[in-house]
Amino acid sequence: MPTAKILVVDDEPAIRNLIHRFLLKQNYEMESAEDGKTALHTFDKFKPDLVILDVNLPDTTGYQLCQEMQKRTDVFVLMLTSRSGEDDKIRGFSLGADDYITKPFSLVELGARVGALLKRQRAVVPPEQPTITVGNLKIDPVRREAVLNQEEVSLTALEFDLLYFLANNPGRVWRRDELLHHVWNYDFVGDRRVVDVHIGVIRRKIEPDASHPSMIHTVRGVGYKFEPPENSETSD
Known part of the structure; x- marks a missing residue:
């Protein structure tokens, strides 16, 4: 099996070198x-499988x-972030980040x-799955796109997989651990609230009122379920 390639981007030499040396000892190509x-130049030449990316950089932001x-x-x-606020996590996830870790952290x-992360597979939803239509929302696994009111909804790969998985199992209540297993497709070792953050981002993109969701519902003490509005038609 080929050695995974990892790019570390951090303007603090001590942290950057520490991570580099530690992962090099784990037999990753670094x-x-x-x-x-420099990061973009190295990214294009090195073609990493994973990027460890600090939020604060001298010439740009980790988000950009x-x-x-x-x-x-x-x-x-x-x-990598020194910020633990939900807004920062939401921003990172909405731009395609897969996970976050807050400084200080243990190696x-x-x-x-x-x-x-490296055990996870992209594109959890197989393209042969049917298109799902819920009212004015259409979720197409072949094109890997969601269309709401005839306008494409901008979703990251993970957001699409999570939305499709929930919509393809209407009425079923899923615990966070179950969603991490089925959608993230690996044994998640981080903060399980990552599910809550992604659900919140998706709601902002597809719900008329994200504070009073009509499709993705919270089941207190358990998890989440996709329940189409009573006046909408569902088809696949």
Whole structure:
């Protein structure tokens, strides 16, 4: 099996070098960058499987860099941040980040997150699955796009997989651990609230009123379910 390639982007030499040396000892192929310009140049040449990306960089933000990298490939992105606020997590996930880890962190935890991400497979939804139509929302697995009121909804790969999975199992209540297993497709070792953050992002994109969702419902103490509005038609 080929060795996974990892790019570390952080402007703090101590943190960047520490991560680089630690993962190199785990037999990963490593490259590092201290700013956005160098990171993109290295990214294009190195073609990493995963990028460990600091939010704060001298010439750009990790959010902008994440978005640019996601336009070029479907690389996995693990964000490093000193911020623990929900808004920062939502912003990162909405731009395609797969996971986040808050500074300070342990190298053991970082290694576990990296290993778990690299086990995950992209495009969890097989293209032969049927298109789902719920009222004015159409979810097409072949094109991997969602259309609401005849306008395409901008979804990351993970957001699409999560939305399709829920819509393809209407009425079924899913625990967070179950969603992590089926949609993330690996044994998640981070904060399970990552599910809540992604659900919140999707609601903002497809619900008329995200604070009073009509499609993706919270089942308190359990998890989430997709329940179409009573006056909508569902087809596949």
